[in-house]
Amino acid sequence: xxxxxxxxxxxxxxxxxxxxxxxxxxxxxxxxxxxxxxxxxxxxxxxxxxxxxxxxxxxxxxxxxxxxxxxxxxxxxxxxxxxxxxxxxxxxxxxxxxxxxxxxxxxxxxxxxxxxxxxxxxxxxxxxxxxxxxxxxxxxxxxxxxxxxxxxxxxxxxxxxxxxxxxxxxxxxxxxxxxxxxxxxxxxxxxxxxxxxxxxxxxxxxxxxxxxxxxxxxxxxxxxxxxxxxxxxxxxxxxxxxxxxxxxxxxxx
Amino acid sequence: xxxxxxxxxxxxxxxxxxxxxxxxxxxxxxxxxxxxxxxxxxxxxxxxxxxxxxxxxxxxxxxxxxxxxxxxxxxxxxxxxxxxxxxxxxxxxxxxxxxxxxxxxxxxxxxxxxxxxxxxxxxxxxxxxxxxxxxxxxxxxxxxxxxxxxxxxxxxxxxxxxxxxxxxxxxxxxxxxxxxxxxxxxxxxxxxxxxxxxxxxxxxxxxxxxxxxxxxxxxxxxxxxxxxxxxxxxxxxxxxxxxxxxxxxxxxx
Numbered sequence: 001x002x003x004x005x006x007x008x009x010x011x012x013x014x015x016x017x018x019x020x021x022x023x024x025x026x027x028x029x030x031x032x033x034x035x036x037x038x039x040x041x042x043x044x045x046x047x048x049x050x051x052x053x054x055x056x057x058x059x060x061x062x063x064x065x066x067x068x069x070x071x072x073x074x075x076x077x078x079x080x081x082x083x084x085x086x087x088x089x090x091x092x093x094x095x096x097x098x099x100x101x102x103x104x105x106x107x108x109x110x111x112x113x114x115x116x117x118x119x120x121x122x123x124x125x126x127x128x129x130x131x132x133x134x135x136x137x138x139x140x141x142x143x144x145x146x147x148x149x150x151x152x153x154x155x156x157x158x159x160x161x162x163x164x165x166x167x168x169x170x171x172x173x174x175x176x177x178x179x180x181x182x183x184x185x186x187x188x189x190x191x192x193x194x195x196x197x198x199x200x201x202x203x204x205x206x207x208x209x210x211x212x213x214x215x216x217x218x219x220x221x222x223x224x225x226x227x228x229x230x231x232x233x234x235x236x237x238x239x240x241x242x243x244x245x246x247x248x249x250x251x252x253x
Numbered sequence: 254x255x256x257x258x259x260x261x262x263x264x265x266x267x268x269x270x271x272x273x274x275x276x277x278x279x280x281x282x283x284x285x286x287x288x289x290x291x292x293x294x295x296x297x298x299x300x301x302x303x304x305x306x307x308x309x310x311x312x313x314x315x316x317x318x319x320x321x322x323x324x325x326x327x328x329x330x331x332x333x334x335x336x337x338x339x340x341x342x343x344x345x346x347x348x349x350x351x352x353x354x355x356x357x358x359x360x361x362x363x364x365x366x367x368x369x370x371x372x373x374x375x376x377x378x379x380x381x382x383x384x385x386x387x388x389x390x391x392x393x394x395x396x397x398x399x400x401x402x403x404x405x406x407x408x409x410x411x412x413x414x415x416x417x418x419x420x421x422x423x424x425x426x427x428x429x430x431x432x433x434x435x436x437x438x439x440x441x442x443x444x445x446x447x448x449x450x451x452x453x454x455x456x457x458x459x460x461x462x463x464x465x466x467x468x469x470x471x472x473x474x475x476x477x478x479x480x481x482x483x484x485x486x487x488x489x490x491x492x493x494x495x496x497x498x499x500x501x502x503x504x505x506x
Contacts, residue, residue: 067475090475108447110465115454123443149443158437159444161479161492166430166444167451168466169495170423175460175502177419184411190376190402191412191419192456194361198420199452201368203445207428212363213421222320222343226414234498239414241494242422245487249428 001027002140005055007073008064009033011111012087016064016144017042019119025143030056052076059136062087062105063096071095083133089160092153093127103128103137106156107145110167119144125151125159176235215246254280255393258308260326261317262286264364265340269317269397270295272372278396283309305329312389315340315358316349324348336386342413345406346380356381356390359409360398363420372397378404378412429488468499 004026006017013031017039020028029047032055033039036048049055055077061084065073070086074097077084084096085103096102104127109117124141126148128134134150141148151159174195178188201210214222223243230236257279259270266284270292273281282300285308286292289301302308308330314337318326323339327350330337337349338356349355357380362370377394379401381387387403394401404412427448431441454463467475476496483489 067472090478108443110447110450110454110463112454112458112463112465115458117450121446123446125443147443147446149439151439155437155439157478157482158433159439161482162430162433162439162444163447164466164479164492165426165433166448168464168468168499169426169491170448170451171455171460171464172468172495172499173418173422173426174455175464176498177415178460180411180415180418184408186402186404186408186412186415188455188459190361190378190400191415193374193376193400194363194416194420195423195452195455197363197370198423199448201363201365202424202427202441202448205365205368206441207424207431210363210365211421211424211428212365213417215421215425219320225343225410226417229410229414234502238422238494238498239417241491242425245429245491246421246425249487 001025002060002136002143003027003029003058004140005030005032005058005061006064007032007061008087009035009038010064010066011113012107013064014039014042014113015111015117015119016062016087016107018116019144023143026140029058053078055079057082059083060085060140061100067091071097074100083128083136085128085137089125089156089163093129101128101130101133103133104153104156105137105141106159108159108163110163120146123147123149125149125156127152127156173238176238179232180230180235211246213246215243218247254278255313255389255396256280256282256311257393258283258285258311258314259317260285260314261340262288262291263317263319264366265360266317267292267295267366268364268370268372269315269340269360271369272397276396279393282311306331308332310335312336313338313393314353320344324350327353336381336389338381338390342378342409342416346382354381354383354386356386357409358390358394359412361412361416363416373399376400376402378402378409380405380409426491429491432485433483433488464499466499468496471500 020026031043031048034050063086067088080099082100084100085105089106093102093104106125107122109122122145124145126137273279284296284301287303316339320341333352335353337353338358340358342359346355346357359378360375362375375398377398379390
């Protein structure tokens with residue numbers, strides 16, 4: 001059984017703890033959390049520490065901490081030559097202190113508190129400093145997910161940027177959409193089937209095949225009607241730039 | 254049984270025909286299609302006409318034609334004082350010829366060829382010129398969908414604009430996301446779980462509760478890393494404007 005220590009107590013850490021606790025292939029031997037209470041409902045509190053010098057020996061240490069803390073936390077580890085990985089999409093492996101063997105364990109998903117996620121459907125992207133370490137990291141990832149990928153730093157960076165478009169920006173468009181409806185006393189409920197179908201469509205069609213609407217039809221009259229309908233300057237700006245982008249790149253991006 | 258004639262042969266018309274054919278409450282008595290072959294696999298070809306003068310008597314005529322054809326097609330109808338509705342989100346009821354009783358039957362969804370849709374989950378938004386006509390239109394809508402709404406022209410217009418954000422623009426962001434991945438030899442498959450979860454999240458959380466990512470965290474370092482990673486000028490422009498909008502409106506749109 002692979003012995004694992006998890007360091008962190010934020011959203012990603014908590015989702016990982018819950019999933020590793022339920023895994024029969026991984027022995028989560030310890031969790032490090034500055035505030036023990038943050039994770040005490042998820043894990044045996046006798047095995048939670050807030051002291052770096054108490055960290056036990058393990059095959060793998062996963063640092064699920066904020067991007068900015070990776071360098072500092074990894075430098076505080078009091079051991080050497082063990083396998084230590086972070087979970088960040090946009091941070092180089094090199095930010096980890098080089099006294100240990102380094103790697104990345106990046107689960108590509110959006111994690112929110114109070115929302116359970118099914119790790120089996122989450123792609124986990126792996127990178128290791130030394131080839132010999134890849135196998136163990138892969139075993140740990142496969143204990144959680146059916147989709148495990150070996151990707152290098154540039155690929156991971158591109159994935160992180162892509163995810164900003166496919167998640168952060170998409171969610172912001174939902175928010176604008178909701179705001180426009182709310183101003184006209186229409187409940188967000190009305191938009192939900194459209195939002196789901198929009199996502200489901202690209203499970204089988206490519207995004208360019210799935211594109212519909214006035215911009216891809218070059219329907220200038222409807223675009224102008226929409227622009228004169230919108231009163232919020234920010235919404236007008238976003239409408240214009242995305243319409244322009246569809247007009248120009250709709251079928252060839 | 255309500256007698257219905259459907260006029261049109263495009264995506265929306267085809268999806269409506271398939272659904273009405275399967276409905277036990279509606280009698281689809283005739284379909285008008287300029288080219289009979291376009292709909293002959295969906296409907297009894299003896300009941301398809303391409304001649305306006307052959308249109309039979311019915312309780313309701315649904316014009317599922319392109320926005321630009323609504324006025325012309327409705328003026329070609331050779332009868333008067335019958336209930337005639339169009340299916341367009343952004344076109345006023347007034348574009349229908351006033352010799353008939355007018356209305357709107359707007360199904361809020363994205364329709365693509367070769368993709369079946371489940372009308373029972375599609376909101377249908379109704380408007381009628383005369384109150385007395387609402388009941389029949391509502392019956393027809395309820396024969397297809399569990400979500401039927403009475404909305405006025407301004408509300409429908411706002412819904413149509415909202416749908417451009419929640420569908421057309423969202424899908425375009427999927428396309429950009431896919432393009433960034435493809436350039437780095439990452440299959441679009443990797444992004445699919447994130448896309449689905451992004452949509453599923455707002456089924457239970459509001460979009461502002463669901464927002465994650467560098468912009469909402471005010472994580473300028475990551476934003477700058479992303480901007481220096483992107484090489485496509487159009488992608489940079491879209492990244493900047495949406496990041497700016499989240500920074501400014503992320504929690505209060």
